Amino acid sequence: MEDKKETQTNIPTEFNPDLNQDELIMQRHREIEKEIWESTSLVCEKEELSSLEAEYITDEVYQGKVKDLLRKYRYIRRTRPDGNCFYRAFAYAYFESLLNHQREYESFREIIMKNKSSLMTSGFSAVTLEDFHETFMEVVDVLSKGTSAQDELFKLFNDQGYSNYVVVYLRLITSSQLQLKAEFYQNFIEGDRTVAEFCHQEVEPMYKASDHIHIIALSSALGVGIRVRYMDRGQSTEAIAHDFPEGSHVHVHLLYRPGHYDILYPIDTN
Secondary structure (H helix, E strand, O other): OOOOOOOOOOOOOOOOOOOOHHHHHHHHHHHHHHHHHHHOOOEEEEEEOOHHHHHOOOOHHHHHHHHHHHOOEEEEEEEOOOOOHHHHHHHHHHHHHHOOOHHHHHHHHHHHHHOHHHHHHOOOOHHHHHHHHHHHHHHHHHHHHHHHHHHHHHHHHOOHHHHHHHHHHHHHHHHHHHHHOHHHHHHHOOOOOOHHHHHHHHHOOOOOOOOHHHHHHHHHHHOOEEEEEEOOOOOOOOOEEEEEOOOOOEEEEEEEEOOEEEEEEEOOOO
């Protein structure tokens, strides 16, 4: 992880009525986000889950949920909080699991080889898809090397070019699935937007955060079960789990804290 830069503030210590205070606050918010991006790897090294305890040392609610997680999970792998964290965390966790399951890897590779036609059915042009699909397949093909490709996979996911192309392609898969099953997914969309409008505004653009509808669509499109553990201020002492699609075999474990996803590793895995 890169060294964190010294934080500087441009917000005046005394109120100045001649300055637009809201704009100054927004500017500072953007600076903080930029500092986080520059100081956090796209995908971090795996670390002991117990490291979460120090983050919530004065918060009894979250301390209780960390203790619950520690009974089920051993490690956490953090991802950069840039709005792409769900897609990046999902991709890395699933690709990493495929290193140990070559038969499942072959099935997944076949799905990805064929799904470009589905994306074109949703209106994406071949020209738009070509580079993203090609780069995505380059990363997928690395998985054929099995566990010996662990370091290479980590390096690719921390290469801005490769990593972001993987995210873009997963966003396109998610958008395609939503539009192909628009009648079903329309029920999840608030306001007067159509599914296509929602996809163009909330799914396809980079740095747009993800919610249940994105997770349901991506997990259904790829046939990959995702379990998300939610750390929030709900009354339960447990970090509640939601499986997508419901009742599926779980391949990927993610931790959700408001606005952000990281990767979890169950106790029965390395």
